[in-house]
Amino acid sequence: MTVQTTIYQPQGTGIIRGSTLILIAFATAFFPRLLNSMGFPAPINFVHFAAVPLACGIVLVQTRIKDKQQIAITKSILGGLSVFFSVTIVSAMVNGAGAINAALDFLLLTEWLLLLLAIMAIPITPKGLQHLRKWILGFGFSNLFLALAQKLLLQIHVLKHTRLTIDDNVQGVFYLSSGGHVVSSNVSILFCVYFCINAKKAPIWMRIGVASLTLMQILFADAKQVLLVSILAWVLLILSQVKNIGKTLQYALIASVVISIFWWCIWNIDAFQSYTGWIRPEIYGPDGDATVLKGTALRLIPHYYQSSLNWFFGLGPGHTIGRLGGWMIRDYANLLVPLGATTHPMTQEVWSAWDSSYLGSSMFAPFWGWAGIWGDLGFVGLAAYLYLCLIVWVKICPNDCSRFMFLNIVVNGFIFTLMEEPGFMLSIAALIGLQWQEQQVKRMQHYETLYAIGRAKSLVEVEPH
Secondary structure (H helix, E strand, C coil): CCCCCHHHCCCCCCCCCHHHHHHHHHHHHHCHHHHHHCCCCHHHHHCHHHHHHHHHHHHHHHCCCCCHHHHHHHHHHHHHHHHHHHHHHHHHHHHCCCHHHHHHHHHHHHHHHHHHHHHHHCCCCHHHHHHHHHHHHHHHHHHHHHHHHHHHHHHCCCCCCCCCCCHHHCCHHHCCCCCHHHHHHHHHHHHHHHHHHHCCCCCHHHHHHHHHHHHHHHHHCCCHHHHHHHHHHHHHHHHCCCCCHHHHHHHHHHHHHHHHHHHHHHHHCHHHHHHHHHCCHHHCCCCCHHHHHHCHHHHHHHHHCCCCHHHHHCCCCCCCCCHHHHHHHHHCHHHHHHHCCCCCHHHHHHHHHHHCCCCCCHHHCCCCHHHHHHHHHHHHHHHHHHHHHHHHHHHHCCCHHHHHHHHHHHHHCCCCCHHHCHHHHHHHHHHHHHHHHHHHHHHHHHHHHHHHHHHHHHHHHHCCC
16 A cells, blocks of 8 residues: 655755744734734735745745645646736736736735645644644634724723724724724634634533624624625535535525524614614615615726727726725825826726715625726636636635635625735635645545554564464
């Protein structure tokens, strides 16, 4: 019996191990908003754009992994990234977008894939996996506990808030950022799901406690859409299991119970009353205000096309309703404009439509991920990105927990710009990568057990009688 044991090779003996590089890179995307609110200069928010690709490159160059399946997955993702990068460059050239636009747009959309590649590439032992899991979970729980502490400190007026509401300032490690309460709550629920499902050695009271604290954060932050997104991701997960009738029925039964309890809570518990603001059928019809506002960019973008190439390559990276065009270039103009960042009048027209609407919730925002990719990079760019997502779904998501997390990306892409929020996307990459490595360790332990049994049998057979 031949057994591959490459996953158990020790990590590189350089100054910094691969897992440490990954943790540092993850931290540069997870904590900069908090550091910025504490007085660090604004460029701290851009460090991860260098740290994540650098860490990925070092790990990939130094890795000694020889598993054929893993190598094939890595090549597929790198090939897809090359295609997507080429499309981004072509789109920038066709539309006269700045080079900094192309670079930032590419990284905002693919940085999570680079971190995922790096996590997959480190040769890891069970002890090393435990170490990596401990630190990543520590990052996630620091966000949860900080958010709960912020709620308390805001209530007793120790923390001041000069903009947004008290609820909107419950932002965890994403403190004092626009939409930080939604990002923080999304991150917390993903870490909660991972912990409750995968931390099998944790006592049940601890899992229930983590789930309860996470729900408290979501309610304190008034991040209504987070629960809705999770429910929709769960429904999509159920639909993806249609070939497995038993699992589909099991998930559907649990989902129906949870949704029924949630519906009861909306109408009977004060903490859930804010959800009733969405239950207005008149705003969701074909000509409803929410539908019209949500589709604003879809109607406006083609009006700015100057040639047939725009259908294929969009209006250029950072020129429509993605995170870069919608927020970053405006918020960091003093940093990005001197570097050649370009904008497009289409973005301001969408902003005007949203500012004039009475629907202020991000659920109805005309700025959302999938439309942003299409608007910036056209149908070719959207197809290239969907291909990368398909690779992750088919080849890297090893279980239903990781598929649920991936579907959170898909659903959020129809709501707001979280697909380009580094802290959110890299958190999902870290958790999916952890689960992939856990499957690898289990597989290798299984092979080693079979090898040990086979070797023991062979010794018995050759032993003289």
